[in-house]
Amino acid sequence: MAVTAISYHPAMVRWAPDSRARLVRAALELYGERGFENTTVAEIAGRAGLTERTFFRHFADKREVLFAGGSALEELVVGAVAGAPTESGPIDAVAAALELAGTRFFDDRDFSRRRQAIIAANAELRERELMKLHSLAAAAAAALHRRGVGEPQATLAAESGIAVFRVAFERWIDEDQPEQDFAQLVRESLAQLRELAAHA
Amino acid sequence: MAVTAISYHPAMVRWAPDSRARLVRAALELYGERGFENTTVAEIAGRAGLTERTFFRHFADKREVLFAGGSALEELVVGAVAGAPTESGPIDAVAAALELAGTRFFDDRDFSRRRQAIIAANAELRERELMKLHSLAAAAAAALHRRGVGEPQATLAAESGIAVFRVAFERWIDEDQPEQDFAQLVRESLAQLRELAAHA
Numbered sequence: 427m428a429v430t431a432i433s434y435h436p437a438m439v440r441w442a443p444d445s446r447a448r449l450v451r452a453a454l455e456l457y458g459e460r461g462f463e464n465t466t467v468a469e470i471a472g473r474a475g476l477t478e479r480t481f482f483r484h485f486a487d488k489r490e491v492l493f494a495g496g497s498a499l500e501e502l503v504v505g506a507v508a509g510a511p512t513e514s515g516p517i518d519a520v521a522a523a524l525e526l527a528g529t530r531f532f533d534d535r536d537f538s539r540r541r542q543a544i545i546a547a548n549a550e551l552r553e554r555e556l557m558k559l560h561s562l563a564a565a566a567a568a569a570l571h572r573r574g575v576g577e578p579q580a581t582l583a584a585e586s587g588i589a590v591f592r593v594a595f596e597r598w599i600d601e602d603q604p605e606q607d608f609a610q611l612v613r614e615s616l617a618q619l620r621e622l623a624a625h626a
Numbered sequence: 627m628a629v630t631a632i633s634y635h636p637a638m639v640r641w642a643p644d645s646r647a648r649l650v651r652a653a654l655e656l657y658g659e660r661g662f663e664n665t666t667v668a669e670i671a672g673r674a675g676l677t678e679r680t681f682f683r684h685f686a687d688k689r690e691v692l693f694a695g696g697s698a699l700e701e702l703v704v705g706a707v708a709g710a711p712t713e714s715g716p717i718d719a720v721a722a723a724l725e726l727a728g729t730r731f732f733d734d735r736d737f738s739r740r741r742q743a744i745i746a747a748n749a750e751l752r753e754r755e756l757m758k759l760h761s762l763a764a765a766a767a768a769a770l771h772r773r774g775v776g777e778p779q780a781t782l783a784a785e786s787g788i789a790v791f792r793v794a795f796e797r798w799i800d801e802d803q804p805e806q807d808f809a810q811l812v813r814e815s816l817a818q819l820r821e822l823a824a825h826a
Contacts, residue, residue: 516822579818581789623824624823
């Protein structure tokens with residue numbers, strides 16, 4: 427990946443993370459102002475005070491600015507499911523992993539809220555977001571298989587875990603609510619799922 | 627919709643449903659033989675012994691041959707959630723609706739299996755399938771809202787219900803298993819979700 431390659435140049439190490447963050451900030455601003463579909467890579471680079479070439483060193487296209495964190499989140503979830511205590515049940519292993527991932531990734535509520543509004547406004551981005559969540563569920567199910575969990579338990583636990591995660595995320599970015607701790611919201615949503623499942 | 631319009635011509639009433647079924651059969655055959663992306667509408671119509679014009683009276687494009695049942699399934703699920711006994715909990719209302727829908731729609735295992743293999747082989751079709759399932763979950767959640775179920779319970783119940791449905795469907799089309807009753811598989815998957823959720 428180009429991002430890794432440029433870290434061979436010591437002088438670039440310092441500015442590279444900053445240029446990436448500037449590109450993300452510029453893209454979010456522009457997508458919010460004029461819509462995702464009406465924004466070009468040249469405009470994003472221009473707003474960030476960088477070149478298009480620099481943009482493409484960090485992102486494959488303008489869509490990836492919004493989804494670049496997804497793979498790292500997936501890796502973290504897979505690692506956390508694998509490392510969950512042996513006695514954890516499948517849903518708990520997934521929920522604990524998503525709680526950890528959320529705590530690491532969702533530290534800027536305003537950013538997440540603006541990103542979500544941009545995605546909600548565009549069909550292609552909504553599809554991409556769904557595919558990412560589906561991929562996250564599949565990765566979590568595969569991590570459960572490696573813990574010896576069979577089917578259909580692994581898929582049920584992974585998909586329910588993702589539902590818990592989405593609900594927690596929606597509540598976390600809800601403008602009508604004061605900011606709450608993401609991990610706490612995951613635990614509450616899981617408790618709600620348990621209660622729903624307990625009532626026949 | 628054109629399908630409805632042509633039923634004004636009494637002579638056409640008899641062959642219209644048959645031409646639709648012939649188009650679906652021809653499309654499934656061709657997608658299976660040469661792949662979805664390598665099949666044209668002209669070829670589907672030709673194999674069915676019909677014209678392209680007839681094809682477009684029934685389907686907007688070659689993709690819709692695979693997804694045309696989705697809206698009817700969604701309507702049935704929404705209606706069944708609305709009509710569930712007052713005392714049914716949210717997950718039960720959704721699961722019972724999906725059980726009913728599955729029983730009505732999944733009566734031809736060989737057809738469903740071939741359709742699923744075609745979808746699995748094409749990224750665009752996989753995305754479309756995910757979007758349909760997402761739309762089904764959203765419609766079920768909205769039907770729960772109308773029953774007075776709040777958030778996040780409605781979303782958790784709808785999404786978990788869809789996970790139960792997917793698992794039941796995967797088991798139903800599994801070639802290594804003798805054919806089982808779809809409704810029974812939904813009930814078993816729901817019982818498995820309950821058991822998973824009960825274990826902390």
